Amino acid sequence: MMTHANLTRAWALLVGLSLVAAACSMGLPIRIAAPAILLLALLKARIILRDYLDLASAPSWARGFALTLSLFCATILGLYLAG
Known part of the structure; x- marks a missing residue:
């Protein structure tokens, strides 16, 4: 059952993860920032799906979507590292 508190907590987590992603993009070398931002995007997607x-x-x-998203992100990361 969704409650206002759960949605507020999810929103705050999404905002926090977005701020961390923005900080990563400005403060880290690209070879480190790209995988970190991809991981943050995966976490955000899971929060959106769950909450x-x-x-x-x-x-x-939830497990099916999590597995699909994880495999998709692993493929993207593999292609990025191979390139």
Whole structure:
């Protein structure tokens, strides 16, 4: 069950992760910043799926989306590191 407190907490986490991503993009070398920002994007996607789409109440769907997103991000990271 979604509550106002859960949505507020999710929103605050998304804002915080966005600020960390912005700081990474300005303060770290690109070879370190790119994987860090990709990881932060994965965390943000999981928060959105869990809290805003309420997949916490459907664990099998949540695991499926988490696995798909993780494989997609691993593929992107692999392509980035290979290039």
